[in-house]
Amino acid sequence: MEHRENMVLYNVLNQEVVFEEYFCNLLSIDEFREVFLKFIASKNGVLSNHSIEYRHFDTEVILHNNYGRADLFLNVDNKEFIFEIKNKDYTSLTENQPKGYLEYLKMDIENYNQHLFFLIPSTYSHRQEIFDRWIDFDAVENQIFYWEDLVKEIKNQNLQEKYVEIKMFYDFCEHWFNMRTIKFTGEEMELLKNINVPSLMNKLEDVTRKISLEVGLEEDAEIIGFCYTKKLGEYKIHFGIDYDIWKSKQLPLSILIQNLANNYQEFDLTLEGINLESMEYEESSVSDKQFGYVVMLNEEIGSDSYEAAVKNVLRNMIGQLKQT
CATH class of the missing domain: 3.30.1460 (Yope Regulator; Chain: A,)
Structure with missing residues (x-):
């Protein structure tokens, strides 16, 4: 293993609050925000008709009537969108997910099913619980997005090579979500060819x-x-x-x-x-x-x-x- 994984944000973005704050700050970069919004639009077009700027985003926003606290919050054209952020496999859903969120979203009955998105690791251990809790939430599968897919989009657009701030985030995510290519040494390749290895594992x-x-x-x-x-x-x-x-x-x-x-x-x-x-x-x-x-x-x-x-x-x- 490289010393401290050779990354600037090693042991910095581990905590979800810090992670979401840094991510929100990156949305100030126009190209990054555009990639993110297109990423959301790939499953759900509810943001497509809005001209969204960085100033429309905020973090840790307390919802009306104490219905909970939104990790990432978007307020644009008199519409409000909640982004629930999890960057660890095990972090459980709170009581307000869904009780408080549903009450808040149902304040606008016509569009309430368009107001919430989940940003989670693909290996999130409570993924099924999201489906179970949000059983009445129309097309919930179109509200769930995976960090690994967004990181791939960042790489596809080569943003990590254009902006040092995005490069630091990309390097951390590649490590944190186990996305790095696993390479084998010559000695390890020889071990893989050894027929005694699978016999031992069996x-x-x-x-x-x-x-x-x-x-x-x-x-x-x-x-x-x-x-x-x-x-x-x-x-x-x-x-x-x-x-x-x-x-x-x-x-x-x-x-x-x-x-x-x-x-x-x-x-x-x-x-x-x-x-x-x-x-x-x-x-x-x-x-x-x-x-x-x-x-x-x-x-x-x-x-x-x-x-x-x-x-x-x-x-x-x-x-x-x-x-x-």
Whole structure:
């Protein structure tokens, strides 16, 4: 990894409030604003008949009658448009999304379904919740836009090469939303050709599945890649291959516990008879940093005692966390 990702805004635009403020400031650049408005018009033509200038935008606008606070707000030709901005995968929708927003938008019944847009990552974990909450919101799919698509439009128009301010934003987004081209070294290419590598991954997957089935971890679990994720109250248990843990702890298969109540940030946890080691690591759009506890086992993977030890820990852990 390059030092601090070799970008000016590294660890600056992580927070959504700062991100939206910088984005709004970029709308002062005529070409950038034009690209953004055309981007919105690609799905939804409700802004097409307006001559929109930078002065028409504002941020953190408190809506009438305390119906919530708009991240990005557009007021033009006596019409008001709300842009709800999320730049992280996990950030949940608030109570005012939709309760307060709907009440506010319905103040103008004729056009209320034209007044709200969502700007989210393509991997936003609450995307389905938007559809569920806004079930009466006509054509909600035409109100949802993805940052990755906008970043591609910026590149298509070569704006990042024309304006240094846009270049800084573009570099950050390319990193934050995992859009950079992944390159392989010559040594890595040779490893990819090694037939033992897929065989090894298959074995790891087999062990993960076998243990998960035998301890009942697969019940109501979310399975992504080689990892089983199960929610227990305010905790999440991840079992399987976590590549960050593999690199830092030399554990090809691991058990990780995270806390949902504080958005995966630091928390205290002690489990009787289980050796936990704290771990903090960086993520992209998921969070600035994530924190959890990794279970450290004495047994080596592949040994006769390994599977028994993992199953014992998982059952013990599930039992204790259910009681918290």
